[in-house]
Amino acid sequence: MTQENLADTIPRMNIHRRIKERREALGLSMETLAAKVGVKAWQTVQQWEKEDGGTAPKRDRLAAVAAALETTPEWLMFGPAAENDVGKKDTEPRKQPVNLTEKSRHALPLRYSVDVxxxxxxxxxxxxxxxxxxxxxxxxxxxxxxxxxxxxxxxxxxxxxxxxxxxxxxxxxxxxxxxxxxxxxxxxxxxxxxxxxxxxxxxxxxxxxxxxxxxxxxxxxxxxxxxxxxxxxxxxxxxxxxxxxxxxxxxx
CATH class of the missing domain: 2.10.109.10 (Umud Fragment, subunit A)
Incomplete structure (x- = not known):
């Protein structure tokens, strides 16, 4: 597969919404997240969070985005449970995507940077x-x-x-x-x-x-x-x- 953009390889996913929700939950600005991931412009993060017409992080950057948001690539792509074509929750988690590192295949619990x-x-x-x-x-x-x-x-x-x-x-x-x-x-x-x-x-x-x-x-x-x-x-x-x-x- 030569296309690097995950938005084109995994249709109708909610990676955009999950990136935004995790960023806001951690109290990070778009600029801060961009700096943590290593992108120059905060507008790149804005595109990641835009559900209509936005672009998802490329494969070689997804791990860095997940680390900055204190979660895993799997959670960003699929959430706690997969979503089927009609938008309802499945009872079984979606299969792991290919070409991810062995370390990323083992989901880590979500961690919040602030105490309740x-x-x-x-x-x-x-x-x-x-x-x-x-x-x-x-x-x-x-x-x-x-x-x-x-x-x-x-x-x-x-x-x-x-x-x-x-x-x-x-x-x-x-x-x-x-x-x-x-x-x-x-x-x-x-x-x-x-x-x-x-x-x-x-x-x-x-x-x-x-x-x-x-x-x-x-x-x-x-x-x-x-x-x-x-x-x-x-x-x-x-x-x-x-x-x-x-x-x-x-x-x-």
């Missing part, structure tokens, strides 16, 4: 006139402007919060209607996604491009960048990933 005890309620902080409250926490570390909405997420940051995503400058990674997961306790590095508050009160979800000559911020689908001096920024917090709207619950 680290999962807790992370609340949504409401936006007013497009921005967040000037002060995020009270003296008792209770988030100002916290709503009744929350998501159960794994984090060791006591100040973590969720912020509604507005605008389209960070599409396709961050879409309006979803939520940005913010961890103020994590140091921000170049190429990180960040939530930035300016002294003017404006709050923006951007990508940190550079710190040379100021704070340079960029977007994913808009040309150009924005340059601010440190004194123009009130705070800049790390955003590890987005949280889809369907994961948001309401406190009663």
């Amino acid at each position: 005890k680290n999962f807790r309620r992370v609340y949504v902080v409401g936006r007013a006139q497009g921005g967040l409250p000037e002060r995020i926490w009270t003296d008792g570390d209770y988030p100002v402007g916290a709503t009744d909405q929350y998501a159960e997420l794994a984090t060791t940051d006591p100040h973590a919060f969720l912020s509604p995503i507005v605008g389209t400058s960070m599409v396709p990674k961050f879409n309006p209607g979803d939520f940005a997961f913010v961890e103020p306790g994590t140091a921000v590095e170049i190429e990180d996604d960040v939530l930035v508050r300016l002294v003017t009160g404006e709050t923006m979800l951007k990508r940190l491009i550079s710190r040379r000559g100021g704070i340079q911020l960029g977007s994913y689908n808009e040309a150009g960048s924005l340059l601010y001096q440190p004194e123009e920024i009130t705070w800049m917090y790390y955003v590890p990933h987005y949280v889809p709207a369907r994961k948001i619950k309401t406190r009663f």
Whole structure:
């Protein structure tokens, strides 16, 4: 077989969805997964996760993807059980694919990088006139402007919060209607996604491009960048990933 793309060799599989679900479960950004696997562009990961018209990892890269996602090639391709042509679960697992190493034939249990005890309620902080409250926490570390909405997420940051995503400058990674997961306790590095508050009160979800000559911020689908001096920024917090709207619950 000369075709290297697994999407063409295994029809109607859900490798795209499983890659996305595992990445999100581990709290990895597309950029982080790309770096772990050794691909240059995060858009490659985006294609792996795109169920309609996307491309799956090539055979020589599948093992690296599985290792980065702390699972096995078999699980990525077939899941815990195979799916038949009508989309129902079979009672017997699908046969192992050919041309995989002997080591990969022995399925390993899925491992999560966080302890269950680290999962807790992370609340949504409401936006007013497009921005967040000037002060995020009270003296008792209770988030100002916290709503009744929350998501159960794994984090060791006591100040973590969720912020509604507005605008389209960070599409396709961050879409309006979803939520940005913010961890103020994590140091921000170049190429990180960040939530930035300016002294003017404006709050923006951007990508940190550079710190040379100021704070340079960029977007994913808009040309150009924005340059601010440190004194123009009130705070800049790390955003590890987005949280889809369907994961948001309401406190009663």
